[in-house]
Amino acid sequence: MNIEDFDSVKRAAVAAIDQLLFDWFPNGVVEGSEFCVGSLSGEAGQSLRVHLKGERAGVWSDFSIDGEAGGDLISLYAAKERISQGRACAQLARDLGVSIHDKDGRKYIPAGQISALQKSPPAQAGKGVGAPAAPKKKQAKWEPILPIPDSALPYPKAHVVRGWPQMFWEYRDQEGRLLGVVYRFITSDGGKEVLPCVFARNEITGTCEWRWLQWREPRPLYLPRPLRENFEVLVVEGEKAADAAVELYGVQFDVVSWPGGGKAVKKVDWSPLAGRSCLFWADADAKRYKENHPTQAGEIMPETEQPGMKAMQWIAGELQGLGCRIQFVDIPEPGVQPDGWDVADLRDSGAGEAEFLAWINRRRPVWVAPAVELAAPVPSDSGDAADNVPDWVAGAPPELGDVPLPRAGAEPMDPQQIKSTVMVWGKYGVTPCRENVFYALMYDPRLQGIVAYDQFAELPMKVKPNPWGSPLGEWSETDDFYLGLYLAKNYGLTISSVGDIEKAVAQVARVNGFNPVTEFFESCAQAWDGTSRIEGAFSKYWGAEDSEYMRLVSTMFFVALAARAFNPGIKHDHAPVFEGGQGAGKSTALAVLGGEWYAETPFKMGDKDGYMAIQGILIYEIAELEQFNRSELTAVKAFMTNKNDRFREPYGRRMKNLPRRTVFAGTTNEGQYFKDTTGNRRFWPVACGRILLEQLKADREQLIGEAVARWREGVHWWPTPDQQRILIGPVQDDREIPDQWVGKLYDYVEGIDIDGKETNHKKDRVTARELLTRALHIEIGKLSSSKAETMRVSACMRKLGWEKKRDEKGAREYYYARPKPEAGTVQEVDYDIPV
Missing domain, CATH: 3.40.1360.10 (Dna Topoisomerase Vi A Subunit; Chain: A, domain 2)
Incomplete structure (x- = not known):
C-alpha cells in the first residue's frame, strides 16, 4: 500500500462514517456533531468522541485512557482492534470495496469483497445455436443460519446491482446476536426497494454465504434495542x-x-x-x-x-x-x-x-378485540325451530339466524330466547362452557351490566344490583358461586370449572370497561373555571412559604397526577415531602386530595405485597420518612422509579405487568431527614404551616381540573437541569443530615487550625490519602477493604464543590482540585427526562 491508498480508504470511510461507527460501537449515540461512546471497548458512555462532519470528520479522542487520540477512522479502527494501521487500512478497504495496491504496486480489490459484492455471474458457455442442452441440475435451497456466527462477518455493504444502500438496519435477537440485515435502496426511477440479506447454508453443497433472501417464517421482530423488563x-x-x-x-x-x-x-x-x-x-x-x-x-x-x-x-x-x-x-x-x-x-x-x-x-381507550360471529349450528330436521323450543333433555339444537354481535347495552332477551337463538349447543343440549356464560351475562336482563372492568384498579367490579343480592364493589369468588347457581337454575347450565365462569366474567367486564379516575378528572376539567390555583396550592392549602421553588414543585406535583391518571406508566420518580409536627393534618390533606384513591398502609418496598398494595391507588403516602435508614430509603427511591408493576397474585397463574398509576408523597415530623449524601433529587421538601383542610375539600375538583388542563397544554411535571440546580438542589441540601467529616475537611483545605484561626496552609490540591491521614488522622492500615472511607471523603469533597481529577504522572493518584471562583460549588445533577 502507498499514501494514496490510505487517502482513498480515509475518504471512503468518512463517506460511510455513520454506518461504520455504529457497526463498531452499537452502544454509541450521536450528540450534535459528535459520535459518543464509553471507550474503545464499546460500552455506553461519552468518553470516546468522534467528529462526524466537516474537515475534522473522523478525528477522535478517548478521554477514558488519558486522551488517546487519532486523526482519522483508520487509526480509530486500528486502536479498537489493536492492530497496525496498515492492517486496519487493508481490512477497511476490503469492507468498503476500495481498490488498493499490493507490495509489488499492482492495484487490486482485497479478497473477500469481490465475492460478496462485485462478482458477476460467469458467462454461460454452450448457449449458441445447436449447442446441446445442459442437463438440469437440482435447484439449490438456501436455509438462513440463526443467529449468524461471528466468523460470517462482515455482511455486504452494497448490492451487486443496486449499489450502496440509502439506509440499512441490523436485526438482532434479545441477546444482541445478529440475525440479518435489511437494506433500503433508491431505484433508478426514484422509488425505493427494501431487500433483506441473511447468512445462509446451501442444502446441496453445504456452502455458507450471504444471500439476498427473506427469513423463514416466523420472521424475527426488529428490536432497535433489547427489550427491557417492565417497560x-x-x-x-x-x-x-x-x-x-x-x-x-x-x-x-x-x-x-x-x-x-x-x-x-x-x-x-x-x-x-x-x-x-x-x-x-x-x-x-x-x-x-x-x-x-x-x-x-x-x-x-x-x-x-x-x-x-x-x-x-x-x-x-x-x-x-x-x-x-x-x-x-x-x-x-x-x-x-x-x-x-x-x-x-x-x-x-x-x-x-x-x-x-x-x-x-394522545391515547385511545384500552383496545378490546371485536367480537367474532360464531358459525351457526347445523339446524335440526325435526320441524320448525320456533315451534320446537329445545329442552335440556331432548337436546335438539336450535336454528341460528342472524344473531347480533354481543355489545354493551345489547337488547335483552328472556332465558329461553337466549338458549334458542344465541347459545352454543352440543350433542346433549346447551353446552356448559364459558361462551354460554358470556352470552347469559350479555343478554339476560337480570345479569346485564352487573359487572364492569375498572381499568384504573384493573379489577372486575359489581356496578349494578345482582339477583343474589351481593353488595356493589369488587367481584369475588362468592359471586362466581352464586352466578353458577343462577345459571344452573335458569338455563340448566352446570359449569363444572370455576375457571370458565371467571373467564366469562372477565371478558364481559372488559366489554363494559370504565376508568373512574379519568372519568372524574374529565368532569373536573370540564367544570374548571379557568382560575389558576395549582401554582400556589402548597402555599395556600398547606401553609408553605410562597416562593419560586414552592410554585414550581406544587405545579409539577399536580400535573403529575393528571399525567399518571391518563397515561399510566409515564416516567415520574419525584415526590413532595410534607414537613410538620404530629397532628398538623399532612396525611389528612393527602387523603382529601386523593379521595377513594388514596392509601398509606405500610408495606415492604419492592416485594409482591408492595406492588399489589398500590394497585388502584392514585396517591400513596410514604409516612414518617425520617424513620427510614439509608438502605431502606434507597429501596424507596428504587421502588418509586419503576414505571411498571410486575408481580404474581396469590394463586395466580400468570405474572401481571401493569403500568404504574400511582404518584407518591412523603410526610415527616423532622426538618432534617436525608441520610444519603449521594443525592436526594427525587424528594421535594415542603415545610407546612397551617393546613386548610375545608378549603382544600371545597377546591379539590377545581385543582384537579386545572391539573388536567395544564397537562394537556404540555406543562412539565419534571424539573429542567437549571431548575434542579438553582431552585430545588439548595432546598434539598438543607434537609440533609450533615456529615461531621465535611467540617473537618473544610478546615484542613482552607488552612483553619483547631482554634478556628486561618493559617497560611490553604490547599488548592489535595489527595484522598492526604485527607484521610492528615485531616482525619486515620491510619492507612486501619482503612476498610471496601474503601468506604474513601467513598465518604469523595462525597464530602463533592459537597464542598471540589473536582476530582487524576494525576498523569507518578502513581497516577486521584486528587481533588479547588473549584474556580466562577464555577461555584454546585453538584452535577442526575437528571432524567421522561421521554
Whole structure:
C-alpha cells in the first residue's frame, strides 16, 4: 500500500462514517456533531468522541485512557482492534470495496469483497445455436443460519446491482446476536426497494454465504434495542419509524417493528411481546378508493380500511391473545396528514419537546378485540325451530339466524330466547362452557351490566344490583358461586370449572370497561373555571412559604397526577415531602386530595405485597420518612422509579405487568431527614404551616381540573437541569443530615487550625490519602477493604464543590482540585427526562 491508498480508504470511510461507527460501537449515540461512546471497548458512555462532519470528520479522542487520540477512522479502527494501521487500512478497504495496491504496486480489490459484492455471474458457455442442452441440475435451497456466527462477518455493504444502500438496519435477537440485515435502496426511477440479506447454508453443497433472501417464517421482530423488563412497548411500522421512536421515546418505551410491511404481519413471531403492555402507533395513511369503485371512487378510505391501521389491528388481536394490554395512539383522521405520516415524520417536522410529549400522551381507550360471529349450528330436521323450543333433555339444537354481535347495552332477551337463538349447543343440549356464560351475562336482563372492568384498579367490579343480592364493589369468588347457581337454575347450565365462569366474567367486564379516575378528572376539567390555583396550592392549602421553588414543585406535583391518571406508566420518580409536627393534618390533606384513591398502609418496598398494595391507588403516602435508614430509603427511591408493576397474585397463574398509576408523597415530623449524601433529587421538601383542610375539600375538583388542563397544554411535571440546580438542589441540601467529616475537611483545605484561626496552609490540591491521614488522622492500615472511607471523603469533597481529577504522572493518584471562583460549588445533577 502507498499514501494514496490510505487517502482513498480515509475518504471512503468518512463517506460511510455513520454506518461504520455504529457497526463498531452499537452502544454509541450521536450528540450534535459528535459520535459518543464509553471507550474503545464499546460500552455506553461519552468518553470516546468522534467528529462526524466537516474537515475534522473522523478525528477522535478517548478521554477514558488519558486522551488517546487519532486523526482519522483508520487509526480509530486500528486502536479498537489493536492492530497496525496498515492492517486496519487493508481490512477497511476490503469492507468498503476500495481498490488498493499490493507490495509489488499492482492495484487490486482485497479478497473477500469481490465475492460478496462485485462478482458477476460467469458467462454461460454452450448457449449458441445447436449447442446441446445442459442437463438440469437440482435447484439449490438456501436455509438462513440463526443467529449468524461471528466468523460470517462482515455482511455486504452494497448490492451487486443496486449499489450502496440509502439506509440499512441490523436485526438482532434479545441477546444482541445478529440475525440479518435489511437494506433500503433508491431505484433508478426514484422509488425505493427494501431487500433483506441473511447468512445462509446451501442444502446441496453445504456452502455458507450471504444471500439476498427473506427469513423463514416466523420472521424475527426488529428490536432497535433489547427489550427491557417492565417497560411498555411502542409498536410502529417500519425500521425508520422504530429508530425515530427510540430517539424520541427510548427512555420511556421499548420499541419494536417487523420486516416486510403491513402485508407480512402474519409471518412474524410476536411471542417475545407476550404479557406486555403495548402502545400502537399506526401510520396515518390516506389511501383512496380506486377509480373503478362502484360508489366511492377517488374518496379517502375510512381509517378501518387504511393499510397501516388494518395491519396494527391484526397485530393487536394477536397480542391480546398473548395476554397483552393494548392501546392505540390517537393518530389524525385519514387526509389530515400526508399519506403514511408516522413518528419519523413527526421527528423530522421540527416539532419541539412539548409536542413530542403531547403526541405520545394522545391515547385511545384500552383496545378490546371485536367480537367474532360464531358459525351457526347445523339446524335440526325435526320441524320448525320456533315451534320446537329445545329442552335440556331432548337436546335438539336450535336454528341460528342472524344473531347480533354481543355489545354493551345489547337488547335483552328472556332465558329461553337466549338458549334458542344465541347459545352454543352440543350433542346433549346447551353446552356448559364459558361462551354460554358470556352470552347469559350479555343478554339476560337480570345479569346485564352487573359487572364492569375498572381499568384504573384493573379489577372486575359489581356496578349494578345482582339477583343474589351481593353488595356493589369488587367481584369475588362468592359471586362466581352464586352466578353458577343462577345459571344452573335458569338455563340448566352446570359449569363444572370455576375457571370458565371467571373467564366469562372477565371478558364481559372488559366489554363494559370504565376508568373512574379519568372519568372524574374529565368532569373536573370540564367544570374548571379557568382560575389558576395549582401554582400556589402548597402555599395556600398547606401553609408553605410562597416562593419560586414552592410554585414550581406544587405545579409539577399536580400535573403529575393528571399525567399518571391518563397515561399510566409515564416516567415520574419525584415526590413532595410534607414537613410538620404530629397532628398538623399532612396525611389528612393527602387523603382529601386523593379521595377513594388514596392509601398509606405500610408495606415492604419492592416485594409482591408492595406492588399489589398500590394497585388502584392514585396517591400513596410514604409516612414518617425520617424513620427510614439509608438502605431502606434507597429501596424507596428504587421502588418509586419503576414505571411498571410486575408481580404474581396469590394463586395466580400468570405474572401481571401493569403500568404504574400511582404518584407518591412523603410526610415527616423532622426538618432534617436525608441520610444519603449521594443525592436526594427525587424528594421535594415542603415545610407546612397551617393546613386548610375545608378549603382544600371545597377546591379539590377545581385543582384537579386545572391539573388536567395544564397537562394537556404540555406543562412539565419534571424539573429542567437549571431548575434542579438553582431552585430545588439548595432546598434539598438543607434537609440533609450533615456529615461531621465535611467540617473537618473544610478546615484542613482552607488552612483553619483547631482554634478556628486561618493559617497560611490553604490547599488548592489535595489527595484522598492526604485527607484521610492528615485531616482525619486515620491510619492507612486501619482503612476498610471496601474503601468506604474513601467513598465518604469523595462525597464530602463533592459537597464542598471540589473536582476530582487524576494525576498523569507518578502513581497516577486521584486528587481533588479547588473549584474556580466562577464555577461555584454546585453538584452535577442526575437528571432524567421522561421521554
